[in-house]
Amino acid sequence: MKRYQEITLVACRRGLVTVSLCAFSLFAGLFSHQGLAQTDLNQAQGEITLPWVLEQTLLHNPQLQRYPYELRINEALTLQAGLTPNPEFSVEVENILGTGEMQGVDNAEITLGLSQIIELGDKRQHRIDFAQAEERQRLSEYELLRLDILAETTQRYYQVLRLQALQDWNAKRILVEQEALSAIESRAKAGAVTQADVSKMALRLSRSEAIQYGLDGEAQLARLGLASMWSSEAHFALVAGELVPLHAFPTAASVLNAMETAPQYLQLLSIERVMYAKRRMEESKAQSDITLGLGVRSYDGFDDGALMFNFSMPIALSNPNQGNIMAARAKEEMAMEQQRLARSQLRLSLLEIHLTMVNNAKQAKRLQQRLLPLANRLLKDTQTAYQAGQANVLLLADAQSELFSLQRELIEAKVGVYQGRLELERITGQSMTATLDNIKPLVAQEHR
Numbered sequence: 001m002k003r004y005q006e007i008t009l010v011a012c013r014r015g016l017v018t019v020s021l022c023a024f025s026l027f028a029g030l031f032s033h034q035g036l037a038q039t040d041l042n043q044a045q046g047e048i049t050l051p052w053v054l055e056q057t058l059l060h061n062p063q064l065q066r067y068p069y070e071l072r073i074n075e076a077l078t079l080q081a082g083l084t085p086n087p088e089f090s091v092e093v094e095n096i097l098g099t100g101e102m103q104g105v106d107n108a109e110i111t112l113g114l115s116q117i118i119e120l121g122d123k124r125q126h127r128i129d130f131a132q133a134e135e136r137q138r139l140s141e142y143e144l145l146r147l148d149i150l151a152e153t154t155q156r157y158y159q160v161l162r163l164q165a166l167q168d169w170n171a172k173r174i175l176v177e178q179e180a181l182s183a184i185e186s187r188a189k190a191g192a193v194t195q196a197d198v199s200k201m202a203l204r205l206s207r208s209e210a211i212q213y214g215l216d217g218e219a220q221l222a223r224l225g226l227a228s229m230w231s232s233e234a235h236f237a238l239v240a241g242e243l244v245p246l247h248a249f250p251t252a253a254s255v256l257n258a259m260e261t262a263p264q265y266l267q268l269l270s271i272e273r274v275m276y277a278k279r280r281m282e283e284s285k286a287q288s289d290i291t292l293g294l295g296v297r298s299y300d301g302f303d304d305g306a307l308m309f310n311f312s313m314p315i316a317l318s319n320p321n322q323g324n325i326m327a328a329r330a331k332e333e334m335a336m337e338q339q340r341l342a343r344s345q346l347r348l349s350l351l352e353i354h355l356t357m358v359n360n361a362k363q364a365k366r367l368q369q370r371l372l373p374l375a376n377r378l379l380k381d382t383q384t385a386y387q388a389g390q391a392n393v394l395l396l397a398d399a400q401s402e403l404f405s406l407q408r409e410l411i412e413a414k415v416g417v418y419q420g421r422l423e424l425e426r427i428t429g430q431s432m433t434a435t436l437d438n439i440k441p442l443v444a445q446e447h448r
Helices: 003-026 035-046 050-060 068-080 122-190 194-228 252-261 264-285 322-387 391-429 442-446
Strands: 088-094 109-118 290-299 304-312
Touching: 003 304, 003 391, 050 122, 050 194, 050 442, 068 122, 088 290, 109 304, 122 194, 122 264, 252 264, 252 322, 264 322
Parallel strands: none
Antiparallel strands: 088 109, 109 290, 290 304
16 A cells, blocks of 8 residues: 555656656757747747647647546546435335225324435445546546657657758758769760760759658658647648757666656556455445334324334345455456566566667767768768769769768667657656766666
8 A cells, every 4th residue: 555655656746747758859959048939939930849849739639638527527426436325214104095993094004214224344435445546547547648649749740850851961962963963964065974974963863852852742741740739730841959969868777767657557556556446345345234214103093103213234144245356356466467567568668669779879879970971081082083084973973872871871860869768758757867878778787
């Protein structure tokens, strides 16, 4: 019980997850100087920010709009659980409309009674406990749903940001290939290269332009998907932010510790609590209730009268609720087993996500610091050799392709880091912060 109360207290603090996600949205350092007025201005100009997106999602997402009604339903059910049986009033008339001396109503016996069922076994309190446990479980489900929706919104925001980066990347590629095509055409006119070289570069340029059209279409669909999270059309052209390298990552220890307060794990704990309350309620039903009554009876046509008292209770030769008790106990054990399995599954999921994020971060670092400088040097050397007639157009095109391929790999690696961190925050319900030096795969941590 004490452990559950402590974990429930942690669960109540999960409202901070929204703040955590909003803080995570400051990834580009672009919003620290912007107030609400600036955000509205940017939105009106066709650019939106992640805090604004999350706010609109919380206010207008259809799945979140039903919660106020569910809250009222839960309050009504808790009220219903606390109601006690009402007293029962009875009227009994005997010895009327008979034969002989019992003709008419002169010898009627009339009894007026008032009885009340007395619940034993603390049934009322167990009903209230069960209703409150279900209410907490529904709150836990809502918190998990809200976190999933915010994470999905952020994921779609990053997808739009990724496509914007790819559009910029491909636009630069088109410019470089246009400049290269102009230079090759000039050399072809001078007879220094063949027309096949011109056609080769023109084909590469056309392919890049086709890729740009495809990226434009994907970006439009991604913006529409993002706007659908708050039931709106995409009345914006851009999302704010840049895919700058992240310098704060969770350590292995922080990820493992956060698993204890993971929303999914806490939800299973709340289900276990519901099953516990259900079992206690079913056990209380095994104890029979008693009925107490008080009344007055008249004799001989209302000439005489007397008080009467009544007491009754079932004779429990066997447990009348043993089947329901066994079923409730089995459900409680099943909830405990699901909790154990979920803990193991969460641990494996966190291992995989953390390792993937670490690999993406290291790959982005290698691309940024080692491979891209080499690709830039290769392109410059190839351009110089081409101008001197020592390299053909195929070598020039290959050097350009190497550079742009590495640039795209860098974009995808950065996006992978952002998505990995977001997924860790979604699963754990906590902000993941650490230093780059502390990045170590959890697998290595486990084998120490």
